[in-house]
Amino acid sequence: MSNLVEIRDLHFAYGERPILSELNMDFPRGKVIAVMGGSGSGKTTVLRLIGGQLRPQAGQVTVDGQVVHELDTKAVYQLRRKMGMLFQHGALFTDISVFENVAFPLREHTDLSEELIRDLVLMKLHTVGLRNAAQLMPAEISGGMARRVALARSIALDPELIMYDEPFAGLDPISMGMTANLIRKLNDALGSTTILVSHDVHESFSIADYVYFLSKGAIVAEGTPAEMMASSDPYVKQFVNAEPDGPVPFHFPGKSLADDLGLEARS
Numbered sequence: 001m002s003n004l005v006e007i008r009d010l011h012f013a014y015g016e017r018p019i020l021s022e023l024n025m026d027f028p029r030g031k032v033i034a035v036m037g038g039s040g041s042g043k044t045t046v047l048r049l050i051g052g053q054l055r056p057q058a059g060q061v062t063v064d065g066q067v068v069h070e071l072d073t074k075a076v077y078q079l080r081r082k083m084g085m086l087f088q089h090g091a092l093f094t095d096i097s098v099f100e101n102v103a104f105p106l107r108e109h110t111d112l113s114e115e116l117i118r119d120l121v122l123m124k125l126h127t128v129g130l131r132n133a134a135q136l137m138p139a140e141i142s143g144g145m146a147r148r149v150a151l152a153r154s155i156a157l158d159p160e161l162i163m164y165d166e167p168f169a170g171l172d173p174i175s176m177g178m179t180a181n182l183i184r185k186l187n188d189a190l191g192s193t194t195i196l197v198s199h200d201v202h203e204s205f206s207i208a209d210y211v212y213f214l215s216k217g218a219i220v221a222e223g224t225p226a227e228m229m230a231s232s233d234p235y236v237k238q239f240v241n242a243e244p245d246g247p248v249p250f251h252f253p254g255k256s257l258a259d260d261l262g263l264e265a266r267s
């Protein structure tokens with residue numbers, strides 16, 4: 001099967017509140033797919049449904065041919081071993097070294113010897129350029145370096161699927177570019193599939209093979225970064241050009257200001 005992950009007719013609500021509706025998405029093997037959209041559009045919810053942390057009300061997510069919500073706890077746990085996740089603000093454990101942070105998933109999920117763990121951790125740190133920082137504590141490294149350590153930790157188990165939730169948040173432009181390049185490099189080196197949730201157009205377009213735009217829990221546009229750059233769709237244009245107002249309104253919908261201030265509408 002050429003798609004590692006497939007989403008079909010997916011509906012999801014938090015209680016009474018619908019979040020995703022009629023969602024269909026494909027994530028082909030070996031590719032970097034960006035999922036973009038404004039705040040609250042449902043991007044993180046999609047990742048949590050793929051990871052089996054949430055159950056859909058209808059439709060399904062298939063990962064490597066398995067319908068995620070039909071798996072029992074043990075099978076979900078096994079499936080998650082094939083996934084590397086770097087969640088929003090996915091912080092490092094502050095009381096252990098850089099080395100131990102990357103070793104953590106290996107100790108948690110495998111019974112590899114100490115010697116093998118050491119080699120694997122150093123190789124992962126080498127890939128992100130931080131082998132020589134292995135013995136430092138998180139407080140001794142910069143924010144950009146910490147993000148690279150978190151990347152190394154998310155690929156510790158050589159995942160087939162890597163999911164990043166806002167990996168560029170809070171980084172300076174140089175660290176952002178470095179992180180983006182690493183995401184692409186790690187994907188290609190591991191032969192994995194990457195889902196990149198971000199609202200950073202520049203960095204995402206520079207490394208993605210394909211882009212989905214999500215708005216209010218539905219896909220409003222999709223295509224290659226080049227197609228998206230050339231798109232005349234108002235939503236895509238607003239996003240790509242970072243326009244403050246457009247189909248995505250600046251104001252949260254509700255009462256007008258006049259109503260709130262108790263002002264009579266003048267005829």
Ligand SMILES: Nc1ncnc2c1ncn2[C@@H]1O[C@H](COP(=O)(O)OP(=O)(O)OP(=O)(O)O)[C@@H](O)[C@H]1O
Binds near residue numbers: 019037041042045
């Ligand atoms: N546990 C929860 N219970 C109820 N509502 C939730 C819960 N988690 C998220 N939501 C709501 O679901 C909607 C989608 O949230 P989600 O985190 O998927 O959006 P997002 O696109 O990732 O946004 P952001 O970019 O701001 O992280 C939001 O309106 C949010 O308030």
